[in-house]
Amino acid sequence: MLWLCVLCPLLFGPVDVGAADAPVSLAVLRGIDNDWTCLLKNDRAESGAGHHHPDALNLILFANGEDVFPGTGTTGYSHYSYRQWCSQTVSHNTVTLNTRSQRIDSTDKIMEIGLSAFGISMVQSSAADLQGGRKQTESPARLRRTVVMTTHGIVDIFRAEIDSSRAVRVAGQAPTNLLDWALHLRGDLTLDCILKPSSNTLISKDRLEAIPKGTNVPHQGYKYITELQQVIPGSAPIHGRLIQPAGGKVDLWLSPSPGSSKVYQALGLGLETDVDKNLPMLIQRRDANDTVFAAVYAPFRDQPVVQSVVFSKLSKEGEDAAVELIHVNGKDLVLSMPRTGKLSASGATLEGTLGCRSALGGGSTLLALVGKTWDDGDILVSLSEDGAIVITAGLSGISVHNGADHPVAGTIEIKSLKLKESFALDAGETQPRTSTPFP
Numbered sequence: 001m002l003w004l005c006v007l008c009p010l011l012f013g014p015v016d017v018g019a020a021d022a023p024v025s026l027a028v029l030r031g032i033d034n035d036w037t038c039l040l041k042n043d044r045a046e047s048g049a050g051h052h053h054p055d056a057l058n059l060i061l062f063a064n065g066e067d068v069f070p071g072t073g074t075t076g077y078s079h080y081s082y083r084q085w086c087s088q089t090v091s092h093n094t095v096t097l098n099t100r101s102q103r104i105d106s107t108d109k110i111m112e113i114g115l116s117a118f119g120i121s122m123v124q125s126s127a128a129d130l131q132g133g134r135k136q137t138e139s140p141a142r143l144r145r146t147v148v149m150t151t152h153g154i155v156d157i158f159r160a161e162i163d164s165s166r167a168v169r170v171a172g173q174a175p176t177n178l179l180d181w182a183l184h185l186r187g188d189l190t191l192d193c194i195l196k197p198s199s200n201t202l203i204s205k206d207r208l209e210a211i212p213k214g215t216n217v218p219h220q221g222y223k224y225i226t227e228l229q230q231v232i233p234g235s236a237p238i239h240g241r242l243i244q245p246a247g248g249k250v251d252l253w254l255s256p257s258p259g260s261s262k263v264y265q266a267l268g269l270g271l272e273t274d275v276d277k278n279l280p281m282l283i284q285r286r287d288a289n290d291t292v293f294a295a296v297y298a299p300f301r302d303q304p305v306v307q308s309v310v311f312s313k314l315s316k317e318g319e320d321a322a323v324e325l326i327h328v329n330g331k332d333l334v335l336s337m338p339r340t341g342k343l344s345a346s347g348a349t350l351e352g353t354l355g356c357r358s359a360l361g362g363g364s365t366l367l368a369l370v371g372k373t374w375d376d377g378d379i380l381v382s383l384s385e386d387g388a389i390v391i392t393a394g395l396s397g398i399s400v401h402n403g404a405d406h407p408v409a410g411t412i413e414i415k416s417l418k419l420k421e422s423f424a425l426d427a428g429e430t431q432p433r434t435s436t437p438f439p
Helices: 080-086 205-209
Strands: 026-030 037-041 056-065 067-068 095-097 109-117 119-127 142-151 155-160 178-184 188-191 194-198 226-231 238-243 249-254 262-270 279-287 293-299 306-312 321-327 331-345 348-359 366-374 379-394 397-402 408-414 419-426 430-433
Touching: 026 109, 026 119, 026 142, 037 142, 056 293, 067 119, 109 366, 109 379, 119 348, 119 366, 142 331, 155 321, 155 331, 178 293, 188 279, 249 306, 279 293, 293 306, 293 321, 306 331, 397 408, 397 419, 419 430
Parallel strands: none
Antiparallel strands: 026 037, 037 056, 056 067, 095 178, 109 119, 119 142, 142 155, 155 293, 178 279, 188 238, 194 226, 226 262, 238 249, 249 293, 262 279, 306 321, 321 331, 331 348, 348 366, 366 379, 379 397, 379 408, 397 430, 408 419
């Protein structure tokens, strides 16, 4: 499903999305009470846009006046890093499949969800047909990234799955892909866990030592990943803190890695203005066809707002994801599925694809729903058909925004506020109302 985001300036601000049937290649999520900006890039080759890097589902984050997760730009075309680093997938904040850079010319890239109002923004985008020259020992993969921004933090859910439309016809189990989820950071990174130096070169010695010729780069950027340290895993999420150059801070949490998966801290090449000034990076490596990576990012200046994060449900197959942010105003809960279904976790049930409840100060709350039903015991929202709405509620009543490209009708009940309301909205319409107390 695709909810047209041209109606949501908080989500798609400065980009020109063109005609209604033109592919949307960039989502921009902006904070309502801060300077946070997230860019989720999913460029299609036929869009005509520049900067054609193999970086499907690349995430860039700006906060506290500086880049947090910087985008890899382009050095001079004659500089060694142009072909060998900037033009490789592993130098971007996305997933590399089987240690080879993505195809640039894939047209199977879809912006699936875009919704923003009242302080919640969410986007979901997918990409497939990224494996040029796929081998028989690999399965066709689809990547899907879901990003939810509240006023407290950013939830990042990155899924990989077998692409059923290009399924491998083999006897027995399908071949397993090697996934490297990379995150590049600008500043000083510390992790609250044990690290040990690693001799793993991530790719073979032959590929590391092969001499690049023109566009043929055997090491695919991995040669410039240095000072590799392996994170010693535990049962708790991996927590770290980034101190930005100008003093801002970002707390981050990574979900625990399953089974034999590995997590590394390392250094990668710097930005195009100072390539030799290495930047810290994180790499999560998994042998998996169907899996979900989950992370939370919480920028702040003085005192942290998010106190802890609970990855309360992450299915091994990458289907269900539930993430809780415990913060100074209460809790934010995100429930996510790659496609329409039913998910119950953390005391809430979602019928649909994506939902988020965010507690605000003074007893107010925000709820965003892409689907048909949300029920957490206090808030019950029921739509007559699948829709995309955002609700803000407090003692003064309820306001509802319809972010879908079609009319929507439904009901909402909030027991703690003793409010109940029915609504019917045209596409893109927002209606503040005086709510009716329970009889």
